[in-house]
Amino acid sequence: MKISARSVAVGFIAFVGCMLPSCVKSGDDAAAIVREWMGKEIVVPENLTFVLQGDTVNYNWQSADYRIVTYIDGEGCTECSMKLPIWQQMIDRFNSLGETDVSFLMIVETDSAGYDKVIELxxxxxxxxxxxxxxNGLFSKSNSLSQELAYQTFLLDSDNRVVAIGNPVYNHNVSSLYEDIIRGSESIGMTDSVRSLVGSPILCRNIGMTHKGKTSKIYFEITNYSDQDIIIDRIATSCECTEAYSDNDTIQSKQSVTLFVNYTPDSVTEGEFEREIMVNFKGIEEPLVYRIIGFVK
Structure with missing residues (x-):
């Protein structure tokens, strides 16, 4: 079930005064900004180019159920503003919340001299x-953005309308709000019994750019939360290009094992990809599903 922008706004405004930095706005001012933006459509110009570590790629970000869009003003310390390592961790966590698709779009406005700096970062x-x-500043020209950093990041629904505003990198409460909204939209997911027995802090990893015939090695943890040992019964993958195995089939109580994944794109795979790894356990009906996503060049 989708959560409406109106229903989110009620709860969001209730605690927005304590969740945003005191040096930014007062509670009343913050609430007014939230009311202004909730339900508003964010315009992303069609002629923007997506770049991944220097390569131009096709990125179908609008196919996701939810989209996180963040705007970065490249003036000043670009590296400080972008905070790429923290965003990478947060994106992996959001993509691990269940079967709800979440895409991420960072738009950095800078001059031609700053272009190479962004690629370098x-x-x-x-x-x-x-x-x-x-x-060319197309995004900021298409949207009357606030000058406050706290109000330049948005969680959008499938219609590109704002359901939450705030930067989860700077504020844990905003991060929790985003997670609650994304979790609330899940129509299919692991049952509570599965989650209470086995799990992992990260169920999805984005490996970025890879190449045909090149093997990427990815690692996940499988943790046993229960009071008894759990046995891995079977590990299956969604295609022959993906190999997965664990370092131990028995997961002792309160302990973890490592899930090793090797992904080698075939000669016909190109562009965005998604592969699944299903881990089945003895005595547990549903599998734990891991995902790897990225781009093949």
Whole structure:
């Protein structure tokens, strides 16, 4: 079930005064900004180019159930503003919340001299998401953005309308709000019994750009939350290009094992991809599903 912007706004405004930095706005001012933006459509110009570590890619970000859009003003310390390592961790966590798709779009407005700096930061941090480098300021011209950093990041629904506003990188309460909204939209997911027995802090990893025939190695944890040992019965993958195995089939109580995943794109795979790894356990009906996503060049 989708959560409406109106229903989110009621709860959001109730505690917005304590969740935003005191140096930004008073509670009344913050609530007014939230009311102004809730339900408003964010316009993303069609002629923006998506860049991943120097390569132009096709990025179908609008196919997701929810979209996180953040705007970065490239003036000043670009690296400080982008915070790519923190965003990478947060994106992986949001993508691990269940079967609700969440896409991420960072738009960096900078001049032509700053273009190479953004590419350098992507490569330095091995950032796995495409970024828009907006040298013409098209995004900010299309949306009357607040000058306050706290109000330049949005959680959008499938119609690109704002259901929450705030930067989850800077504020844990905003991060929790985003998670609650995304979790609330799940129509299909693991049952509570599965979650209470086995799980992982990260169920999805974005490996960024890879190449045909090149093997990428990815690691996940499988943790046993129960008071008894749990046995891995079977590990299956969604295609032959993906191999997965664990370092131990028995997960002792309150302990973890490592799930190793090797992904080698075939000669016909190109562009965005998604692969699944299903881990089945003895005595547990539903599998634990891991995902890897990225781009093949």
């Amino acid at each position: 992507e490569r330095k941090n091995k950032f796995s998401q495409p970024i828009v480098i907006d040298v």
